[in-house]
Amino acid sequence: EQRKQPNLRGLPTAVVQYNEWKGGALIAVSYEARGHGVKRSMRGHEAKQVCPEIQLVQVPVARGKADLNTYRNAGSEVVAVLSRKGRCERASIDEVYLDLTDAAEKMLAEAPPENLEVVDDETLKSHILGLSNEGGLNPKENVRDWLCRKDADHRDKLLACGTVIVAELRMQVLKETEFTCSAGIAHNKMLAKLASGMNKPAQQTVVPLSSVKGLLDSLPIKKMKQLGGKLGTSLQSDLGVSTVGDLLRFPEEKLQERYGINTGTWLWNIARGISGEEVQGRLLPKSHGSGKTFPGPRALKTNAAVQHWLNELCEELAERLRSDLDQNKRIAHTLTLHASAYKSSDADSQKNFPSKSCPLRYGTAKMQEDAFILFQAGLREFLGSHNIKAQGGQNNGWRITGLTISASKIVEIPSGTSSIMKYFHGQCPSSSKQARDDCVQEAVRLSPSGFSSQTSS
DNA sequence: ACGGGTTCAACG
């Protein structure tokens, strides 16, 4: 939003979605606003109380719901820059992992930092964990010395190369998108993610091998990705583990018998700074979803209201699926509906509405039809398939507080050429000729430019 | 009434 309205640069700013109820919900808070105590959990009015000068920018609304496409697209712009230098995994709307091993090895072989006569300023501003500031030298001189150490471990030399590359990439991101970003540079995803949050905004942090133990020993368990929830809490209360270092006391088998083989092994490893997760090399999302909540008095009470909102949600989803097909030649195969509901009779049975899925048929109207069928299937189960009856479009039994429709099992269409028929045979398990023909006919209708000549023959 | 997404592991 600050890029779109440069006059907001440097001002305390937050993005709110909706504003009728208590000024809307904050979904993003600028660092200036954070400095005034504004938190993402606040409502717009609350933010105004703690920071009267705050600029509140509203999320676009389309079809009666918040439309986050602006921010998805902004994330894509950044990915487009970062993915040039190495394997890139889009981890969320604004986070990516990069595996820069190859680029770092290349730099180490061809132009290692130790040979550099000038190191650019962004690189020198890096934070190197555990780097002592002896002798009151300029911190940048210390960074330069660390980067150019000839006696360093090979892996730390790679890290030094990574530091230079990431600084370049962040400068390119800034130049080409006007977005700043922070980064962590480490030997695995877990440590890099941890480091990326240590110096914000717009800075980068390096985790040399020698600093891993010191970093994890006193790190509160909840700071580790995946341990911010119930697992972290049970680790604390069941085993008395409050820091990652405390985990070192427990043998692998003990952790495994308490938390299962996978989680136990994982815990044992992260305590030692070990994480074998590969950077996935995935630039696109694995699913698309469109949802809306209907809190308190706004809860939906009629089939007609549910159908109306499902239609809106399906329109948005269909539009995003269409973009994915046009831009990426990908097709989704599963449609899933999730609803949140409560029975107005017993106010306790809040969230047990089952999610339902079915094969995804392209076309807005078909998705709308299927979505409503899925809803009704779930509703019947929710009501226990008996008692409550809808009378004349009204009902006393249920209230819907949230609806989400999503598309998953997204696969790329073989772009090459020849074997589109082979592709469809592979995709349609049904032995029915009719089902396969429908499938093919659908693809022809959807993507006439690319496929008609092949498929119509 | 902490919204709207998204990914992943576990389970049957």
Add this chain to the structure above:
DNA sequence: TCGTTGAAC
């Protein structure tokens, strides 16, 4: 392997 749930971010 699939659909579904719940955790986590």
